[in-house]
Each structure stands twice: as C-alpha cells, then as structure tokens.
Amino acid sequence: MVQIKQLLVPVALTALIAAGCTKPPSEKIEAAEQAVKDAQQSGAGTYTAEEYAKLEGTLDALKKEVSEQDGKFALFRDYGKVEQLAASTAAEGQRVKTEVAKKKEEAKAGALQAQQVAQEAVASTLKLVARAPVGKDRAAVEGIKNDAEALKASLNQVQLAIDKEDYPAAQTQAKAINDKSRAVSDEIESALAKIGKGKSSPSRKH
Structure with a gap:
C-alpha cells in the first residue's frame, strides 16, 4: 500500500506541474488575429461585409474562450477549443481575403x-x-x-x-x-x- 502511494505522489505532482505549465497557444491566436486584420485591410468590410462580420464574431468567440480558460485554476485549463477556434479563424480569414480579391x-x-x-x-x-x-x-x-x-x-x-x-x-x-x-x-x-x-x-x- 505504501509503495502504491509512493508511486501515485510523483504521478500527481507531474500532472499538477504539467497543468500549471498549460498556456494558451499564443502563436496560433496571433495568426488568427492577423488573418482577420489582413481581411479587414483588403476591404472585407466593403466587399464582403456579411462574411467579415461573421469572421469578427469568430475572433470574439476565440478571445472569450481564452479569457475563460485563463480564469480557471491551472489544473482545469484546457485550450483545446482555443486551438480549434484559432485554426478556423485563420482559415476563414484567408478565405474571406481571397473572396474580397474576387469581388x-x-x-x-x-x-x-x-x-x-x-x-x-x-x-x-x-x-x-x-x-x-x-x-x-x-x-x-x-x-x-x-x-x-x-x-x-x-x-x-x-x-x-x-x-x-x-x-x-x-x-x-x-x-x-x-x-x-x-x-x-x-x-x-x-x-x-x-x-x-x-x-x-x-x-x-x-
């Protein structure tokens, strides 16, 4: 029993340390923000206003999710959804930018x-x-x-x-x-x- 406890303690400590090191995917978030900015500068607000509004909404959802996870105790933070939103925002930003060029x-x-x-x-x-x-x-x-x-x-x-x-x-x-x-x-x-x-x-x- 003592041996089991001795084994569990390091595992628990490792989990806590790993959780404490969990950080938001900054590079992916920045890439998403840049994609939205590029779309805006290309003229998305003029040529694809509806799609650009949706893109901004996705970015807002991303920021909200980051804020919610940051507010949690380190052990319970999970930035998986943040990564998904960041990836979809970046991809959609590029798509909107391409559509703007066409329009x-x-x-x-x-x-x-x-x-x-x-x-x-x-x-x-x-x-x-x-x-x-x-x-x-x-x-x-x-x-x-x-x-x-x-x-x-x-x-x-x-x-x-x-x-x-x-x-x-x-x-x-x-x-x-x-x-x-x-x-x-x-x-x-x-x-x-x-x-x-x-x-x-x-x-x-x-």
Missing part, C-alpha cells in the same frame, strides 16, 4: 464600365450643347453649358476613385454623372424640338 475585380470592371458610359453621356451632352438655341434664353443656355462643363470636370473624380481602388464610389459617381447628363440632354432636345415646331408652323394671316 474587388468584379467591382473594378463595373466601375470602368460605368465610367465609359458616363464619358459617352457627357460627350453626347456637349455635342447637344453646341446646338443649343440662344435667342431670348441666353442666360438659361449659358446655365446649361456650365452644367455640361461641370459634368465633364466631374469625370476626373471618377478616375480618382478608380485610382484609389474605391470602385463602389467610382460607380456611384459615374452613375450620377450619367443621370445628370441625360437630364441636361433631355432639356436641350426639348428646347430644340420647340424651335423646330415654331419654324414649321404656318405664319398667321392678319
């Missing part, structure tokens, strides 16, 4: 297309402006010309957004320019149509 390319293509449409709309509007009637409405025509020139200048903002890789903003700006160009063109065409009708109307006899 970004799609957004870039959309922005370039929107830019081209806006450029064509502005060019068409400027051609119509050159045909705009002057007559008594000189001030109104000058206002339309100024609007058209402002639209041409605003195309630079679209290019700046593209250069900064802010493709959603570029698309929004390009669409606004296109819509405004069409409105100005419609206004000029309406004025030209009225003049055409006036010229074609028979003169009144007195």
